Amino acid sequence: MNTATPAAHAVEDPEVFLAIDDLDLVGRGLADAVWHGQHQSLLRGPGVEFHSHRPYQAGDDLRRVNWSLLARHHRLYTRESRAESRRPVYLLLDTSASMSIHHGPSSKLQYGKRALAGAAHLARRQGDAPALRLSAEMVLPPRSSADHVSGICAMLTQTSASGASSMADELRAARDLCRQRGFLLFISDFLDNEQDTLAELAVYRAQGHDVFALQVLDPMEVALPEGGDFDFIEPENHTRLRTAAEPIRVAYARKVAEWRASLRHQAESHGIRWHSTTTADSLVTALRTWLA
Known part of the structure; x- marks a missing residue:
């Protein structure tokens, strides 16, 4: 495998960083690409x-x-x-089964892992101390060394999407890690109990944390294809519904757009930095927009 950092001119292609398995390398490459041309710090x-x-x-x-x-x-x-100086940057990722959906260049989980790997390298570059929590057993406290960031990337590599996790419960459980005021970066599809999840993020914001929420969706969750019959499967309890996409395609797209806009409005009303993207979008662009 070629281990060179992807060239700056190629990084706007969403598949460039998704084709590399080494998350530490991906994180460094993303940090280089996002940092390129920046005249001010990210994570403000x-x-x-x-x-x-x-x-x-x-x-x-x-x-x-x-x-x-x-x-x-x-x-x-x-x-x-x-x-x-040295503010902690808490990295949290939704690992529920719905994050495994994969109709674009990658699954939502793979996209989220890479985004957090890039954020960890960016945090260290700015002199901050990244931390990671994926579950009660997978926790790394804030540190700012290169070895620590490599450890974050290694732990991200090990995680997979499964089960019907309550992200509101996970956010509550993360408070032991997030005792010192800092940045909280949370990535999820927000498909399940999103109101409870937003309420928990609002608690962190009220406690003085700077909260950044990134919604990652699959392209087919945003816009249905133009023809054919499809099975719609609820990813966490496997309920199945078979129907033709065309009669509901326009109404579906409108409802999803309204839902995404509503989530943004609710998040921003609590002072949460919100960005919604899909796995077909450039990781570099998503990180720049989200963290700027």
Whole structure:
């Protein structure tokens, strides 16, 4: 297998990183690709404290311009901040059976594993300390060494999707790990008990964590194919329904779009950074959008 990091010009292809089995290599490659061209840190949030002002420079983030100073002095100034050092970055992944669905370039679980591997490398690059919890038996506390990030990638490699896990229960159980205020990155399809899951994420946000939720869906969960008969199978209890896709395709797409928009609205109302993507979308683009 070629172990070179994928070339920067190729990384927008969603299949580039999905074709590599080595999650540590994938994570490093994703971190390189996401970091390329960035002029500001990722994983920003209320944990970043104000430090000083400086004159505005072309390319500065307009969200950091102090408009009050402009009104008083007729000059643009940018707020500079000093991030809290070594903030923990808690990585949590839905491993329920529905995450094994695979009609696109990868399963949702495979996509989520790679996204978290990239996030772990990004966190370490910024001086933060990534941690991982997949279950009560699969926990790695916050550390910032290269060996620790490799251990996170190895543990992600070992996990599989099975059962009908309650992600709300898993989030409650993760509180022992997430005692220090930090970043919480959670990846799920949000297909089961999503209201309970969002409520638990809102608790973390209320406790002062910066919460980032990434919804990963299969392309066929977003838009049904244009013709033919299909079996619709509930992935966790295996209930089966056979029907033609065409009569319900348009209504289905509308309902899914409304559901995704509703989840976004609810998440953002709690101050949760939300992004929804599919396994057909670029991992690099998804991470940039989610964590920027």
